[in-house]
Amino acid sequence: MPTITNHMPTAELQALDAAHHMHPFSTQDGFRKKGARVIRSAEGVWLTDSEGHRILDGMAGLWCVNIGYGRTELADVAARQMRELPYYNTFFQTTHVPAIALSAKLAELAPGDLNHVFFAGSGSEANDTNLRMVRHYWSSLGKPEKSVVISRLNAYHGSTLGGASLGGMIPMHEQGGLPIPDIHHIGQPNWWAEGGDMTPEEFGIARARELEAAIEEIGEDRIAAFIAEPFQGAGGVIIPPDSYWPEIKRILEGRDILLIADEVICGFGRTGNWFGSQTLGIQPDIMTIAKGLSSGYQPIGGSIVSSKVAKVLAEDEFNHGYTYSGHPVAAAVALENLRIMEEERVIDHVRDVAAPYLREKWESLTEHPLVGEAKIVGLMGSIALTPDKASRAAFAAPAGTAGFITRERCFANNLIMRHVYDRMIIAPPLVIRPEEIDILIERAWQSLDESMARLKEEGLLKAAA
Numbered sequence: 133m134p135t136i137t138n139h140m141p142t143a144e145l146q147a148l149d150a151a152h153h154m155h156p157f158s159t160q161d162g163f164r165k166k167g168a169r170v171i172r173s174a175e176g177v178w179l180t181d182s183e184g185h186r187i188l189d190g191m192a193g194l195w196c197v198n199i200g201y202g203r204t205e206l207a208d209v210a211a212r213q214m215r216e217l218p219y220y221n222t223f224f225q226t227t228h229v230p231a232i233a234l235s236a237k238l239a240e241l242a243p244g245d246l247n248h249v250f251f252a253g254s255g256s257e258a259n260d261t262n263l264r265m266v267r268h269y270w271s272s273l274g275k276p277e278k279s280v281v282i283s284r285l286n287a288y289h290g291s292t293l294g295g296a297s298l299g300g301m302i303p304m305h306e307q308g309g310l311p312i313p314d315i316h317h318i319g320q321p322n323w324w325a326e327g328g329d330m331t332p333e334e335f336g337i338a339r340a341r342e343l344e345a346a347i348e349e350i351g352e353d354r355i356a357a358f359i360a361e362p363f364q365g366a367g368g369v370i371i372p373p374d375s376y377w378p379e380i381k382r383i384l385e386g387r388d389i390l391l392i393a394d395e396v397i398c399g400f401g402r403t404g405n406w407f408g409s410q411t412l413g414i415q416p417d418i419m420t421i422a423k424g425l426s427s428g429y430q431p432i433g434g435s436i437v438s439s440k441v442a443k444v445l446a447e448d449e450f451n452h453g454y455t456y457s458g459h460p461v462a463a464a465v466a467l468e469n470l471r472i473m474e475e476e477r478v479i480d481h482v483r484d485v486a487a488p489y490l491r492e493k494w495e496s497l498t499e500h501p502l503v504g505e506a507k508i509v510g511l512m513g514s515i516a517l518t519p520d521k522a523s524r525a526a527f528a529a530p531a532g533t534a535g536f537i538t539r540e541r542c543f544a545n546n547l548i549m550r551h552v553y554d555r556m557i558i559a560p561p562l563v564i565r566p567e568e569i570d571i572l573i574e575r576a577w578q579s580l581d582e583s584m585a586r587l588k589e590e591g592l593l594k595a596a597a
Contacts, residue, residue, distance in 0.1 A: 142182040145170050156291075169543070174201030177561045177568055179548070187546045190558040190572055195365060195397045195512075196428035199472055200563040206429045206465050213464040222251070222458045231458035234467050238436055241406050241470070244415045248442035251434040251458035255396035255422035256290025258433040259359075262392050262418055263294045264452050265435065265445065266356040269390070272444050275353070278388075279314045282346055282358045286320045288366035289359060289394055289420075298359055301367075316350060318342040320364060321372035324505045324516050324524055336373030344383045357390040357417075362408030365397035365559070368552035369514035371507040377412045390417040390441070396433070400424030401473060401562050403510035404483040411509070417441055427469045432462035482511055482562050489566045493573045494558075500577065502534075502584045512559040514552075518595075519587075525595035527554060533592060538583040545582075547575040 146167030154160060155168070170182035177200055179187040192198060213230065220228055231251065239247040250265070252258040263281060270278035283289065285300035296304045297311035300320070305311055319326065319342050327335040347355060360380075364370035384391055393416035398408025402424060405411045409419065418441060422433030437445070456462070473479065487510050494513045495506045504518035517534045518525055527534050535551030542549040542556075550557050560572065587593040 142170055143167070145182060176200045176202060177564050185546055187548060188560075188568065188572055188575065190542075190547055190549045190560050190576075192559050192561045193428045194423070195402070195559045196423035196426075198400055198402070198424040198562045199427045199469060199476075199478060200561040203427070203429070203472065205472065206427070206468050209464050209468040210430065210461050213461045217460050220460060221455065223453060228458075228460050230460045230463035230467065234458070234463040237467060237470055238421070238434075242419060242436045243407065243410055245439040246416070246419060246436045247439050248437040249434050250437060251432065251463070252422075252454055253431050253456045253459070253462075254290070254433045255394070255420055256292040256295040256433075257454060258396075258420045258422060258435050259289045259298055259394065260292050260294035261435050261452060262357075262359070262420060263298060265418065265437070265441070265450070266390050266392070268450060268452075269441055269444050270356050272447060277354055278356045280316055280350055280355045281314065281392075282316045282318060282343060282350075282355060284320045284360060284364075285317045286322070286367040286370070287317075287359075287361060287364060287394075289361075290396075316346055318346050320367065320370055321376045322364075322368070322370045323373055324507075325526075332373035333375040336375035337379050339372075340376050340379035340383065343380060347383070347387070347389070352387055352389065355389050357392050358384065359392040359394060361394045361396075362398045362412050362414070363403065363509055363512065365512065365557075366552065368555040369507060369512050369557045369559075371509050371514075377414060381414060392416060392418045392420065394420040396420055396422045397512070397559070400470075401479040401482055401510075402512055402559065404479065404487050406479065425469070426462060426466040429469065430459075430462035430465040431456075432459065432466050478562050485566070486562065486564055486569070487511055490560075490564075490569050493569055497573070497576065497580070500580050500584075502538075502580050502587075511562055511564070512557070514555045514557045517554045517556065519593050520595045523595065527592065528594040528596045529592045534583065534587060537586055537592075538579060541579040541582040541586075542575065545575045545579050547572065547579065549576060549579070 149168050150163040171179050172182050173180045177189055179189050235249040238249050250261055252261055267279050283298050283300055287300045289295045289298040297315045300317045319339050321339040323332045323335045393409045395407050399421050403411040417438045419436040426432050491508050494508045497503050497515050498506045502517050503515045504521040505516040507514050519527055532553045535554040539551040
């Protein structure tokens with residue numbers, strides 16, 4: 133059978149794709165009618181498709197290509213490791229150098245006593261690990277009844293059975309009989325959409341106190357952990373009011389409840405620190421990691437675990453693991469990625485150059501008549517689309533209609549900007565330069581203009597009653 137290459141005509145590639153490739157989070161019939169955009173190559177923050185168009189990737193792939201595309205150092209490390217030791221497992225009292233070295237490096241970078249790493253192949257797998265881990269932890273301490281994990285509505289913690297249950301995405305829960313038992317969801321700190329007449333500070337405290345109410349309702353003696361992203365990513369880059377996390381810290385202080393920080397998106401420089409927990413000044417018991425750990429060059433994730441939790445888990449066999457836990461090639465690539473981030477001072481670039489410049493430009497989008505709010509932390513931002521800024525109104529059309537139209541205009545203008553319902557979100561590679569930020573904003577503004585024109589033309593620029 134001949135090898136498929138990038139030199140096949142686009143239409144032929146699209147037809148093969150539609151016939152055989154089942155895409156994640158997609159309506160498959162759409163590919164048969166329209167055809168997928170075929171990405172051929174990438175460099176820096178730029179993608180090139182099969183027709184030769186250059187696209188500015190405002191989403192760093194799926195929030196993951198932190199050091200940008202085309203870093204041949206990672207390819208060289210992968211090839212070298214494949215030649216030396218392409219695979220071996222870490223079960224049954226065996227290990228290998230890449231897993232050892234990466235564990236030690238992550239313990240060095242992580243805050244506080246987060247000194248132990250359980251590897252997985254993705255953030256979804258790592259959150260499944262966390263669910264089993266916290267329940268086994270409490271059972272080992274003679275408290276098996278502490279099995280409930282509290283999460284938030286509209287949170288994203290993966291798409292496996294456990295990860296999707298921990299997350300609070302209603303469309304995911306509607307498929308497959310989710311969530312599984314003993315997962316409890318409280319409200320998200322999204323002031324723009326749900327704050328009503330409260331100030332952001334009042335709303336932040338009110339939403340944090342939903343955790344306190346849940347603890348009182350369920351009983352502290354039944355709750356294993358609270359899991360949360362420092363800043364919600366796939367839920368629409370929801371940046372909580374400043375009052376939210378200090379109140380969460382107060383509520384958890386002195387209580388026998390573990391804190392899991394899902395750092396899959398926020399980790400490895402996205403917020404201007406190594407981890408979002410450091411940006412917020414919180415100290416979790418477990419951190420979920422993936423994505424930026426290898427800049428997406430290899431699939432790898434994991435749980436960084438505190439000494440307190442690891443000590444208990446070490447007392448007997450934890451009957452859990454994955455074939456690819458600590459895969460040597462993935463671990464070697466992750467180590468090289470971290471080396472590049474440190475030696476090239478990528479996080480300094482985010483904190484001192486890219487993030488301040490992007491904040492100024494991003495917040496200027498509120499001058500557009502379609503944009504009601506612009507929120508940003510580090511290099512992850514969102515804008516809320518609205519037909520009426522003054523009332524923070526939603527559209528009369530089904531949620532996501534305006535967002536989808538705007539996303540399609542962005543794609544047509546060679547800019548990757550996602551939509552979550554009627555919020556537009558970005559998370560570009562951390563190496564993005566000011567001149568590339570200018571292009572991002574210029575294309576975003578053009579796309580907003582075109583989207584607004586279409587919404588007017590189709591009679592969709594109306595507020596919900």
